[in-house]
Amino acid sequence: MTSYRPKSGLEAAIARLIAPRVQQITEQVAEAARDNAPPTKTWKSQGDALVRPEHRAADGQEVPENLRFVVGSPAYDQQHYGAGPHQQLREPRDPEGTPGATVNCRCQTVSDPDGIARNIHAHPVTVSGSRIVGVVTCHGNRVVDSEFGTDKDDAARFMGRAIDEVARRLRR
Ligand SMILES: [Zn+2]
Numbered sequence: 631m632t633s634y635r636p637k638s639g640l641e642a643a644i645a646r647l648i649a650p651r652v653q654q655i656t657e658q659v660a661e662a663a664r665d666n667a668p669p670t671k672t673w674k675s676q677g678d679a680l681v682r683p684e685h686r687a688a689d690g691q692e693v694p695e696n697l698r699f700v701v702g703s704p705a706y707d708q709q710h711y712g713a714g715p716h717q718q719l720r721e722p723r724d725p726e727g728t729p730g731a732t733v734n735c736r737c738q739t740v741s742d743p744d745g746i747a748r749n750i751h752a753h754p755v756t757v758s759g760s761r762i763v764g765v766v767t768c769h770g771n772r773v774v775d776s777e778f779g780t781d782k783d784d785a786a787r788f789m790g791r792a793i794d795e796v797a798r799r800l801r802r
Pocket residue numbers: 675681682685722735736737
């Protein structure tokens with residue numbers, strides 16, 4: 631029986647050698663996440679006096695494509711259609727919305743293919759002792775809901791799929 635004791639500092643030296651490879655992998659995950667990220671959509675009202683107040687408030691709301699906008703319900707719809715104070719609309723005039731939130735609506739949406747992708751970043755790896763950590767971040771309105779889904783909306787899983795894809799490539 632022999633036992634191996636690494637010379638003090640050896641593990642840290644190895645970690646520093648491996649760090650550039652971990653940096654590459656971190657960047658590959660970020661790249662794959664950008665490829666998988668859904669577009670965003672932004673609610674745009676006509677901006678004139680006829681726009682209902684709830685849609686004036688929704689103007690500029692940017693959400694990931696797989697999610698619904700959260701839009702205020704008019705008081706009438708809350709009293710007569712059982713709507714909550716807010717309802718979720720896939721787009722203006724969503725047929726699942728209540729009449730007061732949809733009928734004669736002239737709002738539009740604007741899609742941005744890179745709305746999420748541009749906010750996905752790989753950060754420099756950190757080495758502490760024998761530990762190497764690579765970090766990929768994504769920030770933006772409701773990106774966590776987009777990744778994991780909600781009770782109504784399916785998960786986009788762009789981060790999870792990115793990790794799966796890179797792991798599969800590394801196994802080959
Ligand atoms: Zn509208």
